[in-house]
Amino acid sequence: MAEPFLSIQHVRKSFGATTVVEDFNLDVEPGEFVSFLGPSGCGKTTVLRMVAGFEEPSAGKIVVAGKDITRLKPNQRNVGMVFQAYALFPNLTVAQNIGFGLRVAGMPRADIDARVAEMLDMIKLPQMADHYPYQLSGGQQQRIALARAIAPKPKLLLLDEPLSALDAKVRVSLREEIRSIQKKLGITTIFVTHDQEEALSISDRIAVMYGGKAEQVGTPFEIYNRPATKFVANFVGTLNVLEGKVTDAASGTVQVNTQEVSLKGKLNGSKSGDMLSLALRPEAISLGRQPGRDSSLSGEISEVHFLGSVIRVRVGIGGNTVSLDTFNSPATPPPAVGEKAEISFSSSDMLVLH
Amino acid sequence: MKAGKFWAWIVFILGAAYFFIPLIATIEFSLRMRRGVYSFDAYKVVLGDSQFQTTFMYSVIVAVFTILLGVLIVVPTAYWIRLRLPQLRPVVEFITLLPLVIPAIVIVFGYIRMYGSNSPLPFLSNNTATNALLVIGYAALALPYMYRAVDTGLRTIDVRTLTEAAQILGAGWGTIVTRVILPNVLIAVLSGAFLTFAIVIGEFTMASLLNRPAFGPYLQNLVANRAYEPAALSIIAFVITWGCMSLIQVLSRFAPKSANRPN
Numbered sequence: 095m096a097e098p099f100l101s102i103q104h105v106r107k108s109f110g111a112t113t114v115v116e117d118f119n120l121d122v123e124p125g126e127f128v129s130f131l132g133p134s135g136c137g138k139t140t141v142l143r144m145v146a147g148f149e150e151p152s153a154g155k156i157v158v159a160g161k162d163i164t165r166l167k168p169n170q171r172n173v174g175m176v177f178q179a180y181a182l183f184p185n186l187t188v189a190q191n192i193g194f195g196l197r198v199a200g201m202p203r204a205d206i207d208a209r210v211a212e213m214l215d216m217i218k219l220p221q222m223a224d225h226y227p228y229q230l231s232g233g234q235q236q237r238i239a240l241a242r243a244i245a246p247k248p249k250l251l252l253l254d255e256p257l258s259a260l261d262a263k264v265r266v267s268l269r270e271e272i273r274s275i276q277k278k279l280g281i282t283t284i285f286v287t288h289d290q291e292e293a294l295s296i297s298d299r300i301a302v303m304y305g306g307k308a309e310q311v312g313t314p315f316e317i318y319n320r321p322a323t324k325f326v327a328n329f330v331g332t333l334n335v336l337e338g339k340v341t342d343a344a345s346g347t348v349q350v351n352t353q354e355v356s357l358k359g360k361l362n363g364s365k366s367g368d369m370l371s372l373a374l375r376p377e378a379i380s381l382g383r384q385p386g387r388d389s390s391l392s393g394e395i396s397e398v399h400f401l402g403s404v405i406r407v408r409v410g411i412g413g414n415t416v417s418l419d420t421f422n423s424p425a426t427p428p429p430a431v432g433e434k435a436e437i438s439f440s441s442s443d444m445l446v447l448h
Numbered sequence: 449m450k451a452g453k454f455w456a457w458i459v460f461i462l463g464a465a466y467f468f469i470p471l472i473a474t475i476e477f478s479l480r481m482r483r484g485v486y487s488f489d490a491y492k493v494v495l496g497d498s499q500f501q502t503t504f505m506y507s508v509i510v511a512v513f514t515i516l517l518g519v520l521i522v523v524p525t526a527y528w529i530r531l532r533l534p535q536l537r538p539v540v541e542f543i544t545l546l547p548l549v550i551p552a553i554v555i556v557f558g559y560i561r562m563y564g565s566n567s568p569l570p571f572l573s574n575n576t577a578t579n580a581l582l583v584i585g586y587a588a589l590a591l592p593y594m595y596r597a598v599d600t601g602l603r604t605i606d607v608r609t610l611t612e613a614a615q616i617l618g619a620g621w622g623t624i625v626t627r628v629i630l631p632n633v634l635i636a637v638l639s640g641a642f643l644t645f646a647i648v649i650g651e652f653t654m655a656s657l658l659n660r661p662a663f664g665p666y667l668q669n670l671v672a673n674r675a676y677e678p679a680a681l682s683i684i685a686f687v688i689t690w691g692c693m694s695l696i697q698v699l700s701r702f703a704p705k706s707a708n709r710p711n
Contacts, residue, residue: 148612168615179606181613185631195617246617 097160099124099282100145100250105154107140107306114140116306118154125280127273129293132303133329138286141303142252145284147171158249174243174281175252178259180235182227188238189214189223195246213241216275233264240272244279251276251283257292269296290330294318302326324447327373334379334416335447336372340364348372351412355389360446371447378443379418381407381429387438391416395433409435471686478679490680499666500681507655507663510579511648514586515641518594521587523637526598527629530607544595547588552653555585560657578658585654590647594640601636602629638699642692650685 098121107115115137122128130138143149145156147168156164163171174195182191192213193206201209214220217237227235236256243251253272257265273296276283287293293300294314301311302325310322321327328335338348338355343366346358350372357372364370383390393411404419405428416437422428429435481489494500529537547555559581563571571581607629614624630637655662667685671678 146612146616148615168612169618169620171616172618173616175613175616177609177613179609181606181609183610183613183628183632184605185628194614194619198618198623242617 098122099126099159100284101155101157102141102145103155103157105141105144105151105156107137107144107149108152113152114306115144115151118306118308120301120308120311122282122284124282127276127283127285127296127298129285129287129297129300130303131287131290131293131300131330133288136303137306138288138303139254140306142254142284142286145250146173146175146252171250172246172248173250173252174246174248175254176236176239176243176256178255180227180232180239180259182235182239182242184227186226187223188219188225188227188230191227191238192242192245194242199246209245213245216244217241217271231264232260233268236260236268237271240275244275244281249282251281253283253285255286255288257287257289265292272296294330302329304329321373321445321447324371327445327447332376332417334374334376334414334418336374336411336414336416338370338372340366340368340370342366343368350391351414353391353411355391355441355444357441357444357446360441360444362446364446373445373447374416374439374443376418379416379437379439381409381418381420382436382438384438387440389441389444390436390438392434392436395429395431395435398428398431400428405429407435409437411437474679474682478676478683481676490676491684494670494677494680494684503661503663503666504649506661507649510583510586510660510662511645513583514590514648515644517583517587518590518640518644519637522591522594522598522640523630523633524625526595526602527607527625530599530602531611541595541599544591547590548592552585552589552651553657555588556654556657559585572658578660582654582658582660582662585658586644586648586651589651589654590640590644593643593647597636597640597643598633601633604636605629605632635696635699639696642696645692646689649688 100120100122102118102120105115105118106113114135118137118141120128130141132138140149144151147163147166147170151164154164155162158171158173183194186194189207189210192210196206196209210223211220214223217240219234219237219241222230222234222238227238230238236259239256256272257269260268269292272285285293285297294317297314299311299313300317301308302317303309304325310317310326312320312322317326317330321330327333336350338350340361341347341349341354343361343364346356346361348355348357348361348370355372361370380387391411393409393416395407396410396415397406397408399406400422403422405422406417406419407429409416409418418437478490479486479488481487481493525540529540560572563569563581565573571577610628610632611624614628619627649663650667651662652664652668654660656665656668667678667681670681
């Protein structure tokens with residue numbers, strides 16, 4: 095295996111008696127785009143700030159391109175960072191903001207001007223060079239902040255929730271722009287977010303964090319389809335969780351309410367009588383029996399929400415409620431609350447959470 | 449509502465009269481030096497007096513040095529307190545307020561005892577050192593105004609994020625303070641500077657007890673011995689003060705607007 099470009103090794107961070115990051119490990123390949131995804135307070139920003147040098151790890155090591163940078167000051171790390179609050183210097187024009195790092199590095203004036211022009215072209219704002227930050231929209235400010243971070247050609251780019259302060263439409267277009275610039279430059283990037291859609295859509299890999307630890311590190315496909323823990327399964331995407339009891343471990347039979355489901359080869363050492371949490375994504379469930387789906391459960395429709403192109407249906411199965419979406423069809427009226435209903439799914443889509 | 453407006457106008461007129469009548473009376477009196485006609489004779493005498501010019505210039509120079517010393521002490525202190533030691537803010541605020549509750553005469557007697565010719569730091573042994581001591585004393589007197597002005601300026605910007613943004617771009621502390629923090633609180637620093645200027649120009653106690661040829665003791669001497677000139681001098685001082693205030697207003701138009709709080 096190739097040498098990782100960024101290696102975070104057994105990093106821990108405590109503030110007094112509170113430990114916010116515990117034994118965090120991650121290797122990032124050159125040019126990779128890795129997202130730290132997790133709820134507020136999970137330690138994702140603290141890890142990012144330790145990579146930037148704003149926080150010193152209580153234990154562990156951070157290595158970039160084979161060099162231990164754990165004790166280096168932020169201004170010695172050659173790392174670029176984009177902040178949630180833009181952090182453009184209000185007293186400087188757009189061009190001066192982008193050229194700030196280059197000026198600090200002592201680059202000749204002509205070279206600074208050329209690089210600034212190149213950056214402005216890259217973010218498609220060449221006409222904004224002489225504007226001040228307060229004259230720009232949030233999306234424009236964040237693009238300038240990105241250009242400013244990239245201008246000094248950093249080894250590593252850190253993005254600390256850069257899209258959270260923007261409205262939904264700008265967020266989507268800017269995240270695509272960030273990804274395309276990152277791919278073009280091949281710059282190794284760490285992206286912190288609490289928005290799963292953002293993380294799933296632009297990352298090469300995602301580290302899902304909870305309680306100061308990486309619960310799972312994997313590609314978006316792996317994280318979504320094969321969550322390693324109950325937390326990951328619940329946090330990423332919408333999930334229906336059913337409580338079941340193993341009735342026959344040898345044949346993989348699990349009882350949900352009073353109905354039985356076969357989960358051959360998925361019980362991973364569970365014994366008969368064990369209680370299990372079983373999870374199903376809404377898109378893996380159909381209303382009524384469908385060809386190719388080997389399992390089914392019966393229940394009663396408890397809620398129906400007409401959302402236009404989609405109808406969201408909730409089906410009560412004993413003490414469990416399953417949510418699923420069906421496409422609207424003008425020829426078929428939506429199901430009614432109180433109707434008996436059968437849901438079908440493939441047992442291979444059922445996740446057993448530990 | 450109408451009655452409320454009527455009383456509001458009455459209060460406003462009374463307030464304005466309280467402010468303007470003595471001012472108009474002083475102006476009128478300052479113009480009566482020549483018997484029977486209004487003239488600017490008192491102003492001519494004051495402005496033509498070589499002592500006025502030397503003492504005023506002396507105080508201006510002392511004020512400039514006091515402002516420089518104040519900025520050098522207050523800007524990094526207020527910045528560091530906001531950035532790294534916010535828990536110390538009440539303590540520092542208390543210390544900066546001390547000059548308001550300790551009279552200047554107490555401070556200056558303390559200086560005389562501490563820095564006499566027998567002290568290891570003999571500030572009173574020669575003129576240059578005594579001038580330096582006066583600047584230090586004035587910087588202490590102006591501390592409540594300077595600190596408050598700068599601290600208020602720092603409150604309008606996101607000090608921590610701007611510092612971190614500059615740091616990650618390779619800037620050291622010197623660059624951060626001079627190129628990022630100071631330009632963004634410049635108007636606040638200027639407000640503090642003008643207040644310092646106003647205090648230094650009229651200060652009497654310290655300058656007099658340290659035996660410095662400053663404008664304050666000259667003013668006092670003039671008031672004690674002349675009739676029309678002190679009135680003219682008061683108006684001149686008033687114009688200087690209002691000039692300073694207007695300058696703050698003009699300069700605040702050029703203040704960098706905060707990107708984080710555009711409105």
